[in-house]
Amino acid sequence: MKRLLYASPILIALVFGGFFLWGLNPERDPNSIPSVLISSPAPEFILQEVEGASVPGFSRADLVGGDGPVVVNIFASWCVPCRAEHAVLAHMVNQDGVRLFGINYQDQPEDALRWLNELGNPYERIGSDLNGRVAIDWGLTGVPETFIVGADGTVLYKHVGPILGDAAIRAFTTALTQARQEGSS
C-alpha cells in the first residue's frame, strides 16, 4: 500500500504526461470531425445542372457502376480556398484521368458560370445545391470538401478543406490509388 502511495506521483506524471503528449501531437487536429460516411454508402440525392453550364447535373445513381472511383468536390464561387484548390483538381483530371463531379454549394448559377469561365471547367458533371440540403446529407462542415466514392457507391475517403500543399495532395492521391486498386481487384 505504502509503495503504491510513493509511486502515485510517478503514476500521475505518466498519465498527465501521456495526455499532454497526445494533445501536443502536431498530427492531431482537434478541429477534425470524424465522418460517419467513410465505408458507408453515399447518400441518396438528385441535383439539377447549374443553369447554363455545359455539363449535366447528377444523382447518386451516376456515381455507381462506372469503371473506377469518382471524386466528388463540393465547391462555391464565393469560397476563396476553392479557387486555390481548383488548379490542383484540374491537374488531377488532366494528368491522371480522374473523374471529377462537382456539387456547387449555395451558389447563384451566374456566379458559378463566371467562376468556371474564368478558371476553366474540370468537372464532368456539376450539380447545383442551391439550398445546401444535399451538402448536409454529405455531412458538410464547410466548403471545400472532397470525397472519393468507389464504383459500388461506397464513400472511401473525405478531405476537409482545400487539397493544397504536399501533404494533403499526397494523402489524397494515395487514397485515390488505393480506391482504384480496390475497384479493379
Add this chain to the structure above:
Amino acid sequence: MIARVLLIITLALIPMTAALAVEPDEILSDPLLETRAREVSRQLRCVVCQNQDIDSSNAGIARDMRILVRERLMVGDTNADILDFMVARYGNYVLLRPPFNAQTYALWFAPLVLALFAGGVGYTVMRQARRKTIRPADLTTDEEAALQALLDTSSDTEKNT
C-alpha cells in the same frame, strides 16, 4: 437617472441578443412547433463553431440546420427523429450531450474514476499522517540498551542517596 435607466435596459437586453441567432424569417408561426424547434436546436452542435448550439450560432450552416429542423418538425418528425437524422449525417459529434454507449463510457466515467482515485490517495495520505503522530517511534536495540543502562544507573544513584 437617465444613465441608470439606460444601463438597466442594456443589461436586460444582453441575454436576449447573445443567446439566439435565430432570424425572424426562420421562426415558425405555430408557437408549439417553434418551442420544439428551439428545444432540438439547443441539443445540436454547430459543426463549424464546435462549442455552440445551432440556436446561438451565426454560421451559415447552422442556419441551414435550423431551417432543416423546422422543416422536419412541419412534416411531423419527433424530436428524436430529427436528432437521429443529424447523427446519421454528422455522427454523435453533432450532439451536445453525447449518448451513453460503448464508445463513450470512458468519457462519462472518467470524472468518477479520477475523483475516486484522488479520494483514495487523499485518504491514504491522511491515515498515514495520523498514524505517524499517534504511534511513538520504535527505538533501535542500541538505543533500548542505552536507555536501560541510563535507567539502571539512575536507580542506583537513587538507592545510594
